[in-house]
Amino acid sequence: MISFIETHDILYKAQYGFRKSRSTQHAILDIVNSVQSDMDKGLFSCGIFIDLKKAFDTVNHDILSKQQHYGLRSIISEWFASYLSNCRQTIEISGTASEQQSIDCGGPQVSVLSPLQFLIYMNDIQFSFTKFSYFLFADDTNILYADKHLRSLKSLVNSELAKVYEWLTANGLALNIKKSNYFIFCPRRKVLIYKRKILLHDKAKQSQSSLECKDYVKYLGILLDKNLTFKNHIDHITIKISKTAGMISKLRDFLPKKYFYKFTIV
Numbered sequence: 687m688i689s690f691i692e693t694h695d696i697l698y699k700a701q702y703g704f705r706k707s708r709s710t711q712h713a714i715l716d717i718v719n720s721v722q723s724d725m726d727k728g729l730f731s732c733g734i735f736i737d738l739k740k741a742f743d744t745v746n747h748d749i750l751s752k753q754q755h756y757g758l759r760s761i762i763s764e765w766f767a768s769y770l771s772n773c774r775q776t777i778e779i780s781g782t783a784s785e786q787q788s789i790d791c792g793g794p795q796v797s798v799l800s801p802l803q804f805l806i807y808m809n810d811i812q813f814s815f816t817k818f819s820y821f822l823f824a825d826d827t828n829i830l831y832a833d834k835h836l837r838s839l840k841s842l843v844n845s846e847l848a849k850v851y852e853w854l855t856a857n858g859l860a861l862n863i864k865k866s867n868y869f870i871f872c873p874r875r876k877v878l879i880y881k882r883k884i885l886l887h888d889k890a891k892q893s894q895s896s897l898e899c900k901d902y903v904k905y906l907g908i909l910l911d912k913n914l915t916f917k918n919h920i921d922h923i924t925i926k927i928s929k930t931a932g933m934i935s936k937l938r939d940f941l942p943k944k945y946f947y948k949f950t951i952v
Contacts, residue, residue, distance in 0.1 A: 703824030814853035
C-alpha cells in the first residue's frame with residue numbers, strides 16, 4: 687500500500703507525519719522558509735494552528751471509503767472493510783465488564799495501518815480551500831496565508847476558514863477551539879498595531895467562535911515568535927539546560943567519577 691501511494695504521489699506534499707524520509711524538522715523548516723519568504727516581501731503572514739479532538743479515534747469507517755478515489759479498490763478495499771467491520775469493544779472496571787458495543791469510528795491503536803488510514807482520511811482537506819497553504823504532521827495542522835494589509839488578511843482568512851470548518855464537520859472531525867489558535871508573523875520594519883479577530887463560523891448551529899491570538903506559539907516542539915527571531919525558544923532551552931546543569935552540579939560529589947565526561951572547550 688505504501689509503495690502504491692508513494693509511486694502514484696497520492697498524499698499531499700506537505701504531509702510530514704508517518705512518512706519515510708520526513709520528520710518534524712522538515713515540517714518546521716518548510717513553514718519557516720515560507721513565512722520568511724513572505725516577510726522578505728513585506729507581507730503579514732497569518733498562521734492558524736488547529737487542534738483536533740481525538741482525531742485518530744474519530745475516523746469514520748464509512749467516510750474512509752474515500753480511499754477508493756485514490757485507486758485503493760477491489761480486493762484491497764474489501765480487505766479494509768473486512769478489517770474494520772464487526773469490531774467491538776468493552777470496558778472493564780474492578781472486574782465488572784460493560785456490554786460490548788460496535789465500533790464505527792477509529793481503528794486499533796496498535797495497528798500499523800491506523801496512521802496510514804488517517805493520512806488518507808485527511809488528504810483531501812487541501813481541496814476545502816484555495817487561498818491557504820497548509821502543513822500537516824498527522825493531525826497537527828498549520829494553515830498559512832500572507833497579505834500586504836491586515837484588513838484584507840483578516841477578511842479572507844475568516845472566509846476561507848469557514849470552508850475548512852465545513853470540511854471538518856462533513857468528515858466527522860471535531861475542532862478543539864480552546865487549543866486552536868492563530869498568530870501573526872510581522873515583517874521587522876512593520877508594526878502590528880492591533881490584533882485582528884479570527885472567527886470560526888458554524889452554519890449548522892448558527893454560531894461562531896473566536897480563536898485565541900498568541901504572542902508566540904509552540905508548534906512541533908519549536909516556539910515561533912512574530913519576527914522569527916526564535917528568542918522565546920532559545921530562552922526556553924536555556925532555562926531547561928540551566929536546571930539540568932544545576933542538578934548535575936549538585937550530584938557531582940555523590941557519583942563516581944566514571945559517570946562524568948571531561949570536555950575541552952576550544
